[in-house]
Amino acid sequence: MMETIVKGVQFMTEEERLAKMASRIRELRSKKGITQLEMAKRLGRSQSAYGAWESGERFPPADVMPDLVEKLDTSFDYLYSRSNDPHPKSEQELILKAEEKTLLKLLNITESEADILGRERLNTLFNFYRFQLNEALNEFNNSEKKKDEQ
Numbered sequence: 635m636m637e638t639i640v641k642g643v644q645f646m647t648e649e650e651r652l653a654k655m656a657s658r659i660r661e662l663r664s665k666k667g668i669t670q671l672e673m674a675k676r677l678g679r680s681q682s683a684y685g686a687w688e689s690g691e692r693f694p695p696a697d698v699m700p701d702l703v704e705k706l707d708t709s710f711d712y713l714y715s716r717s718n719d720p721h722p723k724s725e726q727e728l729i730l731k732a733e734e735k736t737l738l739k740l741l742n743i744t745e746s747e748a749d750i751l752g753r754e755r756l757n758t759l760f761n762f763y764r765f766q767l768n769e770a771l772n773e774f775n776n777s778e779k780k781k782d783e784q
Contacts, residue, residue, distance in 0.1 A: 651714065655715065659687055670685055670688065
C-alpha cells in the first residue's frame, strides 16, 4: 500500500482506500463472530454483494453505510481510513449503548428483531423508557420529600 503523508495528513489512492476499508470491514465482522451471510442478511443485501465489499471489489453503497457502521460498532472515519480508532465513542455514548442493550435483553428483543424494528422505533422505545423512569423517579422523590416535611 503506497501512502503519502504530508504534514500529518494521510493521502491514499482510491484502490488503497478500498483495500483498507475491505480489510477493516472483514476484521470487525470477524471479531463479532458473524458470518458474511449473517451480516449480509442484517444489512438486507446479498452475500455476493457483501462479499464484494470485504474482498475490495467495490465500496459499499452510501445508503448502506449508516447500517454497516452501526452493525460493526465503528465510525465512518475508521472505515474511510480517516481514523485508526475503530470505536471512538464518548463515555456517554457507551453508557447509552449499554443501557439500550440491557433494555433489549429485559424486553426479550433479539438482535434480529431489533433490526426489524429499526433505529427510529428503537429510539422511540428507549425514549419512552427514559421518560417513564424519570416520571417514576420524580414521583418517588416528591413522596420522600413530603415524608421528610411531616
